[in-house]
Amino acid sequence: xxxxxxxxxxxxxxxxxxxxxxxxxxxxxxxxxxxxxxxxxxxxxxxxxxxxxxxxxxxxxxxxxxxxxxxxxxxxxxxxxxxxxxxxxxxxxxxxxxxxxxxxxxxxxxxxxxxxxxxxxxxxxxxxxxxxxxxxxxxxxxxxxxxxxx
Amino acid sequence: xxxxxxxxxxxxxxxxxxxxxxxxxxxxxxxxxxxxxxxxxxxxxxxxxxxxxxxxxxxxxxxxxxxxxxxxxxxxxxxxxxxxxxxxxxxxxxxxxxxxxxxxxxxxxxxxxxxxxxxxxxxxxxxxxxxxxxxxxxxxxxxxxxxxxxxxxxxxxxxxxxxxxxxxxxxxxxxxxxxxxxxxxxxxxxxxxxxxxxxxxxxxxxxxxxxxxxxxxxxxxxxxxxxxxxxxxxxxxxxxxxxxxxxxxxxxxxxxxxxxxxxxxxxxxxxxxxxxxxxxxxxxxxxxxxxxxxxxxxxxxxxxxxxxxxxxxxxxxxxxxxxxxxxxxxxxxx
Numbered sequence: 001x002x003x004x005x006x007x008x009x010x011x012x013x014x015x016x017x018x019x020x021x022x023x024x025x026x027x028x029x030x031x032x033x034x035x036x037x038x039x040x041x042x043x044x045x046x047x048x049x050x051x052x053x054x055x056x057x058x059x060x061x062x063x064x065x066x067x068x069x070x071x072x073x074x075x076x077x078x079x080x081x082x083x084x085x086x087x088x089x090x091x092x093x094x095x096x097x098x099x100x101x102x103x104x105x106x107x108x109x110x111x112x113x114x115x116x117x118x119x120x121x122x123x124x125x126x127x128x129x130x131x132x133x134x135x136x137x138x139x140x141x142x143x144x145x146x147x148x149x150x
Numbered sequence: 151x152x153x154x155x156x157x158x159x160x161x162x163x164x165x166x167x168x169x170x171x172x173x174x175x176x177x178x179x180x181x182x183x184x185x186x187x188x189x190x191x192x193x194x195x196x197x198x199x200x201x202x203x204x205x206x207x208x209x210x211x212x213x214x215x216x217x218x219x220x221x222x223x224x225x226x227x228x229x230x231x232x233x234x235x236x237x238x239x240x241x242x243x244x245x246x247x248x249x250x251x252x253x254x255x256x257x258x259x260x261x262x263x264x265x266x267x268x269x270x271x272x273x274x275x276x277x278x279x280x281x282x283x284x285x286x287x288x289x290x291x292x293x294x295x296x297x298x299x300x301x302x303x304x305x306x307x308x309x310x311x312x313x314x315x316x317x318x319x320x321x322x323x324x325x326x327x328x329x330x331x332x333x334x335x336x337x338x339x340x341x342x343x344x345x346x347x348x349x350x351x352x353x354x355x356x357x358x359x360x361x362x363x364x365x366x367x368x369x370x371x372x373x374x375x376x377x378x379x380x381x382x383x384x385x386x387x388x389x390x391x392x393x394x395x396x397x398x399x400x401x402x403x404x405x406x407x408x409x410x411x412x413x414x415x416x417x418x419x420x421x422x423x424x425x426x427x428x429x430x431x432x433x434x435x436x437x438x439x440x441x442x443x444x445x446x447x448x449x450x451x452x453x454x455x456x457x458x459x460x461x462x463x464x465x466x467x468x469x470x471x472x473x474x475x476x477x478x479x480x481x482x483x484x
Contacts, residue, residue, distance in 0.1 A: 002368070053406040057342035061353045071345045071405045094354070105349060109400065115347060116380065117371035123356035124364035 002121035003148050006080045010035040012141035016085040016102065024089050025050050025068050028081045028104040042074045046106065060093025064136070065126055067119075069105040078115050079106040084138055100136050101126070154241060154317040156194040164271045168255055171264045179258060186251040193244035194317075200236040203311045220293055220307040238314040245283050245317060252276040277432050281333055284439055285326045286313055288462050291443055295450070295459075302470030328362055328469060329462060335359050337435045341385045344406045346396060351384040366468050376464045379446070379457035386438045387412075388445055389456035391421055 013031045018024045026047060033043040049070035053059070060066045066089075081104040088098030103122055107115050125131055125148065138144045157165065165187060172179045203219070252275045259265040259272060289310040296303050309326075335358030341351050356363065370376040378389050385392060395412055399405070407415075416422075442460040450458040459467075 049405045053344050056344050056406055056408045057350065059350050061350065061357060063357060065353075067349055067353055069345065069347060069349045071347065105347075107345075107347060109405070115349070116352065116377050117368060119349060119352050120356060120364055120367035120371060123353055124361070124368065127357055127364075 001078065001115070001117045003080070003118065003125065004121075006078060006118060007082070007145060007148055008035065008080075009141050009145050011080060012082045012144045014084045014138055014140050014144060016083040018085075019087065019089060021054065021089065021091055022051065024066075024083070024085065024091075024102060025054065025104070028068065028083050028102060031081050031083065032079060032104070032106065036079075038074060046070065046072050046074050050104065050106075058092035058094075060091035060099055062093050062095035062097060063126070063129075064088065064097050064099050064132060065101045065103070066091040066093065066099040067103045067105060067122075069107070071107050071109045073109055075106045075108050077108065078118060080104070080118065081106075082144060084136060084144065101132065154194045154197050154244065154315075156191050156244075160271065161275050164255075164268060164275060167268055168265060171268075172262070175262065175264065179262075183251075183254070186247070186254060190244060190247045190251055193240060193247050197237050197240040197244050197317070200240060202237060202315050203235045216304060216307045216311065219311070220296070220303055221298065235314060241314055241317050242283070242286065245279055245286075249276065249279045249283065252279060273432075277334070277337070280432050280436055281330050282313075282317065284333065284436055284462075285329060286310070287440070287443070288326075288329070288460075288466060289313065291447075291460075292463050292466060295447070295463075300467075301474045302467060305470050305473065306466075326466070328360070329466065331359055332363065332462070332465065333432075333435060336383065337431045339384075341409065343385060343395075343409050343412050346381075346385070346392060346399070346407070348381055348384045352380070355384065362469070363465075366465055370464060370468060375457045375459065376461070379442075379459060379461040379464055382442050382457060383438075383461040386434070387416075388441070389449075390445075391416055394419060394421070 011031060013027065016024055016027050018027045029043060029047045029050060032038065032046065038046070049072045050068050053070050054068055058066075059068045081102075083102040083104070085100045085102070088100050091099040093099060105115060105118070126135075131147070134147055135144065138147060165183070169180055169183060172183065252272055255265070256269070256272045256276055259269045265272075289306060293303065293306050293310065296306075300306075332355075335355050339351060339354050344350070356367070367380075381387075381392055382389055387395070395407060395415065398415060399407055439460065439462065442457075443463075446457055446459050446463070448454070449456045
């Protein structure tokens with residue numbers, strides 16, 4: 001499973017408008033809930049799970065990327081939500097850099113290692129400085145998908 | 151002639167600087183430092199006087215070859231091989247002695263403020279030496295566990311022999327560079343644990359590594375053994391401990407666990423954890439490495455669930471297999 005296997009235009013948002021960590025996470029969960037038709041309870045369950053995980057330690061990776069995530073029984077397979085913010089948001093990343101690229105990963109509780117390839121795929125593409133810059137400047141979700149497909 | 155260089159240029163400069171600084175405050179420390187340095191030099195001289203395994207392999211009447219060495223390691227394991235080349239045995243002692251030397255410097259730098267500016271260089275020297283030891287352990291383990299028919303066995307044994315010959319020569323680039331990068335990238339990451347998906351740990355690790363690593367993960371990610379080994383590596387927990395934690399989280403209906411919660415739970419269950427706060431991160435990595443190797447071997451012997459190789463073994467074998475394929479492809483074209 002790599003990014004292209006799970007990348008869904010309906011799960012991409014450009015631009016994200018929130019200006020803080022909690023706002024960004026909420027916005028990403030809203031994207032998932034809207035695209036998948038989750039109930040408000042399911043939305044709350046996902047949000048709680050992601051925020052709970054975030055409280056244990058920052059999911060800021062560095063290089064302007066953050067990867068909030070959670071295991072939740074709301075999803076029955078790995079889900080990826082991609083969001084790009086026009087303005088950097090503080091995600092307590094280890095390199096001190098604020099984040100503009102967000103990859104929210106949701107996995108069912110039983111998914112022990114299905115997401116490894118997905119994460120490796122994200123890392124492989126995003127280690128390129130050029131790719132990250134292009135992604136940050138993407139105008140819309142179509143461009144985001146196109147960048148990954150190229 | 152195959153010569154071990156006692157110290158690299160940067161190590162020499164570090165030692166000279168330390169001696170100069172310490173001579174202004176403590177001649178006892180200087181004497182001790184010089185004694186340690188002398189021990190390292192003596193061991194490298196003894197190792198250098200010993201014949202290279204490569205020399206032994208050149209048409210000696212008893213028919214020794216890289217294959218006989220590999221066969222010996224495979225069937226007997228390193229522990230039972232009493233007639234390993236002296237250069238290999240003494241060379242390892244040389245590395246251990248060097249490790250203690252730089253460990254001593256690192257230790258006293260916390261009590262000698264004047265040494266503080268040299269602390270990063272001390273750490274580098276310590277880590278480089280430690281990684282040399284780890285690389286040797288890894289190579290011996292992989293060869294010992296081989297069946298004899300692997301396409302990479304010749305390459306692996308030749309590299310081990312070269313490691314014994316040079317032990318990081320000034321003129322030779324570091325051994326197993328991809329492995330070193332893996333260890334350098336990992337030893338500064340403090341695992342969060344959290345959901346136990348390894349998301350943050352894997353992403354932070356991967357950003358410090360090259361395309362070779364990414365290709366390895368992408369090609370091996372579907373193999374259960376490798377992903378379990380990867381989890382062990384990322385979390386510094388055994389497969390069994392990770393399974394225990396997952397079971398607990400499932401029973402309790404919790405989606406994420408903190409590092410301290412996980413360690414407390416494991417300690418309550420009588421488990422020991424690889425990463426303990428009092429040791430340096432590099433030593434913790436080495437401790438984790440040795441334990442993971444041991445556990446993998448145990449599972450292999452008993453046929454138990456869980457990874458039968460450490461992540462480093464999977465990575466090393468992958469690198470060799472890729473190189474063998476590329477060599478074979480080049481030969482075919484030629």
